[in-house]
């Protein structure tokens with residue numbers, strides 16, 4: 001009886017909504033800041049929705065500058081996933097203002113002074129200002145850590161997408177399997193603890209090195225948003241001479257004349273290492289390709 005009474009009303013609602021609300025409108029818009037995390041969230045949302053990506057191409061999340069189109073993306077999103085001020089430092093303020101949406105922060109609850117505009121001086125801010133002096137926030141470099149993050153994200157997504165819970169569960173199971181395979185393959189590639197005779201450009205690989213018991217010779221630019229100082233470069237040259245460093249890992253997000261100088265002076269082999277996968281299409285595969293490419297690049301320095 002009740003159903004019969006309600007039917008015209010239901011039909012009316014469906015008709016009324018139809019022109020303005022396309023079929024996928026029930027799925028909230030998800031925006032992810034950086035490509036490796038976007039890739040994993042794409043995997044979680046497979047067959048449900050396509051998350052948006054905020055920081056594309058060769059931009060560094062440490063020095064990212066918001067354009068009007070980016071603001072639109074942020075305002076449109078209902079669920080926003082980022083690591084936190086330790087990585088996407090310039091987004092700290094704008095994301096802090098998004099009180100009307102679900103913001104999922106994967107990283108630690110730290111505050112970082114947005115001081116990259118002063119990056120051209122040799123003078124460094126107080127230690128507490130910089131993320132690389134906090135616990136390493138490049139979480140995706142550790143497959144297990146980022147898998148834990150995705151378990152948490154999947155629980156939150158399930159709450160917002162109750163009609164898709166079983167698909168999210170299936171996707172998480174697939175992601176877990178893929179992550180285990182990746183971990184095994186990386187382990188097999190390095191076969192035990194070892195030192196790679198290389199310098200990294202910036203300090204993004206700490207968690208990877210720790211997980212796989214690897215060691216590097218040093219870091220050219222420990223402060224991601226400032227140029228390295230003269231004293232630090234002097235120390236780096238001493239390391240190259242003393243330890244006979246063979247390779248210099250460069251990143252497409254950073255350009256540096258110091259890299260060219262060091263390479264020319266010590267005939268270092270330049271190896272491209274991209275922690276964000278700037279060249280890769282933003283798909284569910286991107287994370288895995290990025291990690292495998294990185295493994296090959298690191299293992300290639302002998």
Ligand SMILES: [Zn+2]
Nearest residue numbers: 202203204224
């Ligand atoms: Zn970094």
